[in-house]
Amino acid sequence: MIKISNLTKNFKSGDINVRAVNDVSFSVPTGKFVSVVGRSGSGKSTLLSLLGALDKPTSGSIEIEGTDITKLSDHELIKYRGQAIGFVFQNYNLVPNLTALENVMLPMEYAKVPKDERITRAKLLLEQVGLTEEKHTRKPGRLSGGEQQRVAIARALANKPKLILADEPTGNLDYQTGKMVFDLLHNLSKVEKTTIIVVTHDLEIAGKTSQTFKLIDGKLEK
Amino acid sequence: MNIFTRGIRNAFRNTIRTFSIVVILGLSLGLALTMLIAHQAVGQKIKSVEGSVGNTVTIDPAGERGFSGGGNPLTTAEINKVASLAHVSSIDETLSDRLTTSNTNLQSSITAGSLGRRFAANSGETFTPPTGSTFGGSFTTNFTPPVTVYGTNDPTLLSSAQGGGTFSLNSGKVFASNSSADVALVGSALASKNNLKVGSTFTAYGTTITVVGIYSTGNTFSNSQLLLPLATEQTLSSQSGDITEAIVNVDSLINVPAVTTAVQNLLGTSVADVTNASAQAQTTVAPLKNIQTISVYSLVGAVIAGSVIILLTMVMIVRERRREIGVTKAIGATNIGVMAQFMVEAVTLTLLGAVIGIIIGFIAGNPITKLLVNNSTNTTTSANFGSAATTVRVGGGGGRGLFGGFHSSLSSIHADIGWSIIGYGLIAALIVAIVGSAIASIVISKIRPAEVMRVE
Numbered sequence: 001m002i003k004i005s006n007l008t009k010n011f012k013s014g015d016i017n018v019r020a021v022n023d024v025s026f027s028v029p030t031g032k033f034v035s036v037v038g039r040s041g042s043g044k045s046t047l048l049s050l051l052g053a054l055d056k057p058t059s060g061s062i063e064i065e066g067t068d069i070t071k072l073s074d075h076e077l078i079k080y081r082g083q084a085i086g087f088v089f090q091n092y093n094l095v096p097n098l099t100a101l102e103n104v105m106l107p108m109e110y111a112k113v114p115k116d117e118r119i120t121r122a123k124l125l126l127e128q129v130g131l132t133e134e135k136h137t138r139k140p141g142r143l144s145g146g147e148q149q150r151v152a153i154a155r156a157l158a159n160k161p162k163l164i165l166a167d168e169p170t171g172n173l174d175y176q177t178g179k180m181v182f183d184l185l186h187n188l189s190k191v192e193k194t195t196i197i198v199v200t201h202d203l204e205i206a207g208k209t210s211q212t213f214k215l216i217d218g219k220l221e222k
Numbered sequence: 223m224n225i226f227t228r229g230i231r232n233a234f235r236n237t238i239r240t241f242s243i244v245v246i247l248g249l250s251l252g253l254a255l256t257m258l259i260a261h262q263a264v265g266q267k268i269k270s271v272e273g274s275v276g277n278t279v280t281i282d283p284a285g286e287r288g289f290s291g292g293g294n295p296l297t298t299a300e301i302n303k304v305a306s307l308a309h310v311s312s313i314d315e316t317l318s319d320r321l322t323t324s325n326t327n328l329q330s331s332i333t334a335g336s337l338g339r340r341f342a343a344n345s346g347e348t349f350t351p352p353t354g355s356t357f358g359g360s361f362t363t364n365f366t367p368p369v370t371v372y373g374t375n376d377p378t379l380l381s382s383a384q385g386g387g388t389f390s391l392n393s394g395k396v397f398a399s400n401s402s403a404d405v406a407l408v409g410s411a412l413a414s415k416n417n418l419k420v421g422s423t424f425t426a427y428g429t430t431i432t433v434v435g436i437y438s439t440g441n442t443f444s445n446s447q448l449l450l451p452l453a454t455e456q457t458l459s460s461q462s463g464d465i466t467e468a469i470v471n472v473d474s475l476i477n478v479p480a481v482t483t484a485v486q487n488l489l490g491t492s493v494a495d496v497t498n499a500s501a502q503a504q505t506t507v508a509p510l511k512n513i514q515t516i517s518v519y520s521l522v523g524a525v526i527a528g529s530v531i532i533l534l535t536m537v538m539i540v541r542e543r544r545r546e547i548g549v550t551k552a553i554g555a556t557n558i559g560v561m562a563q564f565m566v567e568a569v570t571l572t573l574l575g576a577v578i579g580i581i582i583g584f585i586a587g588n589p590i591t592k593l594l595v596n597n598s599t600n601t602t603t604s605a606n607f608g609s610a611a612t613t614v615r616v617g618g619g620g621g622r623g624l625f626g627g628f629h630s631s632l633s634s635i636h637a638d639i640g641w642s643i644i645g646y647g648l649i650a651a652l653i654v655a656i657v658g659s660a661i662a663s664i665v666i667s668k669i670r671p672a673e674v675m676r677v678e
Binding site: 049052054055078079081082083086087089093095096097098106107109110111155159 | 224228231232235545546549550551552553554555556559670671672
């Protein structure tokens, strides 16, 4: 279970105080695939940063499977983030001079998984996301957008995270490829029993998730 | 793949940029190493010159140097007074003379050449042989150089007036300092010219002299000389108790100026000219010290330039990979881990630069050092000493000028790249990499994954 309670995040932009996330509370049962929608500037990405332990809230709490991540130290957060949370970005954000296989192995290396185990799991994950073996040794520049996003999804799953946060995962893909990637995420949430929160503009995609949260000016629409 | 491997691979991510950075760093480190090589070579030369000067004071008869000038010889009694002065350890005494066909059957191994004939012609009318010498006659344009003979109580010490060089016994033995036997050490060129070997005899001053040793010194002038025991030379040349040069050995370099003054005061300026090579050597090596200073500044400048190059490069690379750094942090990389990876990248670039720098140092170290030394010593010698550096005594006797000896010694400088230089080069590369990565590391530590998310 992911439980967000009274989450608030304030920023200072010049002399102006901006409340990017305003007293947001919701919960997501384990293994669910939910979406967060909202217009540009509504606070979606800030909410995703807070959920992903990339930033600290001004107030409120975030409990992921019983751990309140807002109370963790910086060092604990790095460890927690690496092992319990997976990220999928709109621009894939793969490391360009690493192969697909090496990109998937990277989070496992940071989590100190033994090398043999890293290789085995990375290959398995790439197969699961449908990347043929001949492409395992290709660098991102030699993969299509859809293939890069598959690698990104495999990388997000590397450390068997409890939560995957996807920021516009289909935003840079054509309709067919986007649908394929979405279906992949959907299936993985079932197979790996991983909670997935997707931030999207695409209402059609949002409509296919089990639950949709809408943010308006940092506030969750009831 | 680990941080180390990724750092190295990242260094080659952009081939053209890597090549450019490595070449520029190589030039910078090459300059640093060249300056270090010059610094070391010049330092060794200064040490060598200062070491060769030693803590000695030279006493010549007033107005006389070798076979130039005039005046009266010093006497053993005067030198004995000097021996009793404070800080005087010992005194090497020399009596010089020249042998011609009239008083020896030896033939000089030096060809007169145009220089010898000119010297003879220029001074032939006024030249007077030392008192008591059986040498007589006047020089003509058909002048044949005489054989220079030195009576000495330390044949292994070849003063600058004797042509300098390092005494090396080729065969036979060295006579005792207090010997009065009719024996001689013969310079290798003179021995060769006259077919002399150990045990051979020749005639000088109407006396049969036995060759006890053949020596060489590394220069033609000294190799063409004859060395006799001091007492023997004084007796045979009828110059009993006469000395033409005395080298006073002082107990410490620091006491050389005081002893110089004391000797001059004791003997008086009308009797003796007292000099020490220390001050002159200091003047001569002054340009080398300037080169040392310049090389240190250049070395530091080149290392700083290298550091700035790698610093700007790493900051540029970090800024370019800001998003990538954010992503790696988001998926579990620590600040230290990311910094270490960039550090490895910087070290890889600088080590490659160091390899080029070492090659540049290997190729350019010696020529640049020689160029610096030659330019500097030529300018300074000309400015300080005028023609003194090229003064040669009349008739070839008396050897090279003091400054000339030092100057030619300076010109023979040789710089080598050794393991220590290579070690310093690698250490410099590491310092450059660490200093150059410092600001990049600060930038890395400030990149928050959340900022990258917002950019997305």
